[in-house]
Amino acid sequence: MEIVSDQQRKKIHPHKFTLWVAIGSIIMMFAGLTSAFIVKSNQVNWTPVAMPKVFWLSTAAILFSSLTLQMALRSFKQREMGTYRLLIGLTMILSLVFLALQWAGFRDLWDQGVRLKGAGAGQFLYVIFGLHALHVIGGIIALVVMFVKAFTGRIKIYSSVPVEVMATYWHFVDLLWVYLLVFFIIIGR
Amino acid sequence: MSEAMHTTSAVSAAHGEHHDEHHGHHKETFITKYIFSQDHKTIAKQFLITGIVWAFIGGLFSVLFRLQLGYPDTKFPILETLFGHWAAGGQITPEFYYALVTMHGTVLVFFVLTAGLSGTFANLLIPLQIGARDMASPFLNMLSYWFFFGASIVMLSSLFIQTGPAAGGWTIYPPLSALGEASIGSKAGMDMWLIGMALFIVSSLLGGLNYISTILNMRTKGMSMTRLPLPIWAMFFTAVLGVLSFPVLLSGAILLLFDRNLGTSFFLSDIVVNGQVLPNEGGSAILFQHLFWFLGHPEVYIILLPAMGMVSEILSVNSRKPIFGYMAMLGSMFAICILAFLVWAHHMFVTGLNPFLGSVFVLLTLLIAVPSAIKVFNWLTTLWRGNIRFTPAALFSIGFVSLFISGGLTGIFLGNSTIDIHLHDTMFVVAHFHIVMGVASFFGMFAGVYHWYPKMFGRYLNNTLGYIHFWVTMIGAYLIFWPMHYEGLAGMPRRYLDKRGWVSFSQFGDLDKMITVVTVIVFAVQLLFIFNFFYSIFKGRKVTTQNPWGANTLEWTTPIRPGHGNWAGEIPEVHRWPYDYAKDGRDFIPQTEPVGANESAH
Numbered sequence: 001m002e003i004v005s006d007q008q009r010k011k012i013h014p015h016k017f018t019l020w021v022a023i024g025s026i027i028m029m030f031a032g033l034t035s036a037f038i039v040k041s042n043q044v045n046w047t048p049v050a051m052p053k054v055f056w057l058s059t060a061a062i063l064f065s066s067l068t069l070q071m072a073l074r075s076f077k078q079r080e081m082g083t084y085r086l087l088i089g090l091t092m093i094l095s096l097v098f099l100a101l102q103w104a105g106f107r108d109l110w111d112q113g114v115r116l117k118g119a120g121a122g123q124f125l126y127v128i129f130g131l132h133a134l135h136v137i138g139g140i141i142a143l144v145v146m147f148v149k150a151f152t153g154r155i156k157i158y159s160s161v162p163v164e165v166m167a168t169y170w171h172f173v174d175l176l177w178v179y180l181l182v183f184f185i186i187i188g189r
Numbered sequence: 190m191s192e193a194m195h196t197t198s199a200v201s202a203a204h205g206e207h208h209d210e211h212h213g214h215h216k217e218t219f220i221t222k223y224i225f226s227q228d229h230k231t232i233a234k235q236f237l238i239t240g241i242v243w244a245f246i247g248g249l250f251s252v253l254f255r256l257q258l259g260y261p262d263t264k265f266p267i268l269e270t271l272f273g274h275w276a277a278g279g280q281i282t283p284e285f286y287y288a289l290v291t292m293h294g295t296v297l298v299f300f301v302l303t304a305g306l307s308g309t310f311a312n313l314l315i316p317l318q319i320g321a322r323d324m325a326s327p328f329l330n331m332l333s334y335w336f337f338f339g340a341s342i343v344m345l346s347s348l349f350i351q352t353g354p355a356a357g358g359w360t361i362y363p364p365l366s367a368l369g370e371a372s373i374g375s376k377a378g379m380d381m382w383l384i385g386m387a388l389f390i391v392s393s394l395l396g397g398l399n400y401i402s403t404i405l406n407m408r409t410k411g412m413s414m415t416r417l418p419l420p421i422w423a424m425f426f427t428a429v430l431g432v433l434s435f436p437v438l439l440s441g442a443i444l445l446l447f448d449r450n451l452g453t454s455f456f457l458s459d460i461v462v463n464g465q466v467l468p469n470e471g472g473s474a475i476l477f478q479h480l481f482w483f484l485g486h487p488e489v490y491i492i493l494l495p496a497m498g499m500v501s502e503i504l505s506v507n508s509r510k511p512i513f514g515y516m517a518m519l520g521s522m523f524a525i526c527i528l529a530f531l532v533w534a535h536h537m538f539v540t541g542l543n544p545f546l547g548s549v550f551v552l553l554t555l556l557i558a559v560p561s562a563i564k565v566f567n568w569l570t571t572l573w574r575g576n577i578r579f580t581p582a583a584l585f586s587i588g589f590v591s592l593f594i595s596g597g598l599t600g601i602f603l604g605n606s607t608i609d610i611h612l613h614d615t616m617f618v619v620a621h622f623h624i625v626m627g628v629a630s631f632f633g634m635f636a637g638v639y640h641w642y643p644k645m646f647g648r649y650l651n652n653t654l655g656y657i658h659f660w661v662t663m664i665g666a667y668l669i670f671w672p673m674h675y676e677g678l679a680g681m682p683r684r685y686l687d688k689r690g691w692v693s694f695s696q697f698g699d700l701d702k703m704i705t706v707v708t709v710i711v712f713a714v715q716l717l718f719i720f721n722f723f724y725s726i727f728k729g730r731k732v733t734t735q736n737p738w739g740a741n742t743l744e745w746t747t748p749i750r751p752g753h754g755n756w757a758g759e760i761p762e763v764h765r766w767p768y769d770y771a772k773d774g775r776d777f778i779p780q781t782e783p784v785g786a787n788e789s790a791h
């Protein structure tokens with residue numbers, strides 16, 4: 001990081017900054033999709049869906065995982081590597097639970113008879129929640145890398161930047177999920 | 190991801206510490222130096238050369254369809270030899286024509302004037318002009334190029350599949366683009382178009398993220414935002430536009446992929462194809478237009494802004510005068526960026542848009558004329574009574590200003606929804622956007638190439654060839670596109686292969702022949718440029734001074750052929766803005782020179 005610290009006089013690290021811009025970009029994609037949803041929902045032939053209850057559980061799982069990741073970040077900063085490993089592992093498990101629950105939610109919809117044919121709330125839901133899940137999977141891959149590093153890595157420089165970047169991204173997909181859920185509940189019927 | 194960040198920071202750390210001996214880059218292999226390079230200058234060249242290849246292909250397409258438009262009755266047997274059944278009997282078939290027009294637009298708008306232009310000059314100029322050893326993340330930067338390369342491969346291979354590439358216009362409006370049974374250009378070629386564009390968007394986003402974060406975080410000491418050269422500001426705004434608008438196109442492309450392959454009906458409703466009623470119901474084709482143009486309009490400024498920035502710099506350097514109205518330039522670029530997001534529906538005046546909404550968009554659209562006019566005024570006043578050096582770069586910059594004025598004025602016609610009812614989808618629109626966007630941005634790009642070639646390759650381009658290139662292209666561009674206004678005003682539709690059915694257009698027969706002939710000539714002159722470009726890399730006149738143009742900006746303080754890391758020693762510190770030309774009796778004062786005790790502030 002030397003070059004960064006000697007060149008840059010701002011407080012924010014370039015990688016973190018890059019992440020924030022990327023987040024802005026992802027927001028625009030979901031803004032595009034959800035505004036398409038709003039436009040469509042005002043037209044004829046709109047078919048609403050009943051939100052599967054299991055999405056509440058997945059919401060709990062991802063909110064909880066944000067919490068554990070935040071705690072992991074804190075223990076990393078305090079050099080408590082044991083706790084850090086534990087919490088990162090926990091976050092990983094919770095994130096996988098989230099994915100599994102999302103899958104269950106999709107199955108539930110499918111069993112209700114919501115198929116890809118058509119252009120109602122159900123089809124949008126598959127696309128939008130599916131894209132969200134892809135972003136979560138991206139995060140999980142990074143988490144796994146981080147987890148493996150926590151065990152094998154000989155951490156020489158205690159830079160918390162990668163962990164912070166990870167945490168920020170994860171909180172973002174978490175909040176994005178909450179937004180999407182609320183959005184579908186309010187506008188989706 | 191974090192793995193990557195570690196490696197890149199290790200690399201940049203090595204350069205930060207003035208080339209620690211034990212570190213990697215001395216042992217660079219051919220592969221790490223020229224192929225998977227993380228040096229922003231090499232990546233810039235990769236973008237430029239890929240862009241040139243694409244420009245050749247895209248330009249060739251236009252020559253082919255112009256042959257058909259200019260000489261609808263003539264047979265060219267060679268076409269059948271080359272393209273087989275696509276040009277049966279030596280004449281371009283309707284399917285081929287539509288595919289050519291579509292790919293011409295796609296290739297030039299995205300692959301040449303977006304990736305080729307921003308990719309080249311943002312990469313080259315940002316670190317060099319702000320005083321950084323490389324981008325914030327050289328690794329992401331390399332990925333950005335390779336995603337572009339992947340997109341190029343996908344798009345290029347779509348040209349060779351049996352059903353041919355996407356056809357339906359570069360805007361790929363559904364329902365046509367969603368229904369393979371409706372047109373052969375909507376079969377596999379369309380899926381490849383969408384996948385290619387998705388890769389392209391990823392590339393643009395990775396690039397844009399890096400440009401923004403580099404400009405904001407990696408400036409050298411003393412380089413405040415208001416001391417940035419204008420190209421950097423332009424690249425910054427361009428990147429912001431891209432990062433905010435490309436994802437929306439991506440969402441449209443994803444929905445379209447679903448409609449095409451998975452049976453959803455986001456954009457489809459009440460359609461009959463070949464007498465068959467399709468089951469799709471409830472979709473809205475107009476929705477796609479909204480998603481498309483929400484990107485599409487910012488996109489035209491993504492293409493234009495880098496050209497504007499470079500032209501500002503080159504005009505100032507070559508008229509040996511400070512740029513007129515630096516802050517006004519920033520303000521107008523900012524205004525253009527904001528407005529760019531608020532005018533997309535001017536492409537949709539005839540879609541049944543609510544007339545009240547339409548009038549709001551008319552107002553916002555016409556407002557863009559204000560910052561545009563400010564910029565034109567500033568360029569003209571920069572040139573005014575300057576001590577102009579007519580280098581090829583300066584000529585192309587002046588040409589840019591001329592084209593931007595001509596094309597901007599026709600925009601004002603189109604921006605009025607009532608006039609647009611008549612002009613929409615006619616050759617008038619083609620004339621408008623080729624002059625203001627296509628040719629103008631190309632001129633900006635040419636200006637940039639001529640001006641910064643010495644920095645890129647340590648040699649000069651041949652000047653005589655440069656002058657021929659400029660004059661033929663300049664005169665040719667007006668000869669090609671100016672008459673299209675008249676055709677459009679007379680109602681001649683765009684994207685039509687054969688207009689012989691209309692008696693009223695027969696008066697344009699000779700005009701169309703003339704346009705085609707000029708197109709061939711102009712294309713030939715571009716080949717001359719390509720020759721000049723590659724020849725001069727190896728045989729051009731060598732650059733012998735560090736600062737051949739007598740310019741103030743930091744890139745001219747690097748060695749003639751800078752290595753990875755750009756400056757051999759410390760990165761220079763900046764003490765002034767970049768436009769101190771003809772000041773206090775001096776021709777130019779580089780940004781690195783401290784402000785003298787009794788020097789007047791600018």
Ligand code: HEM
Nearest residue numbers: 489493535536554558597600601603604613614622625626
């Ligand atoms: C005063 C400024 C401008 C105004 C008022 C304006 C207005 C318009 C309008 C209303 C249209 C839609 C015409 C139609 O399809 O019926 C249009 C098309 C277009 N404009 Fe402009 N324009 C301006 C400047 C520019 C600039 C600076 C660029 C590019 C850098 C540009 C690029 C385009 C393109 C590419 C299209 C056609 C897209 C297509 O349908 O394929 N315009 N313009």
Ligand SMILES: [Cu+2]
Nearest residue numbers: 486533535536
């Ligand atoms: Cu527009």
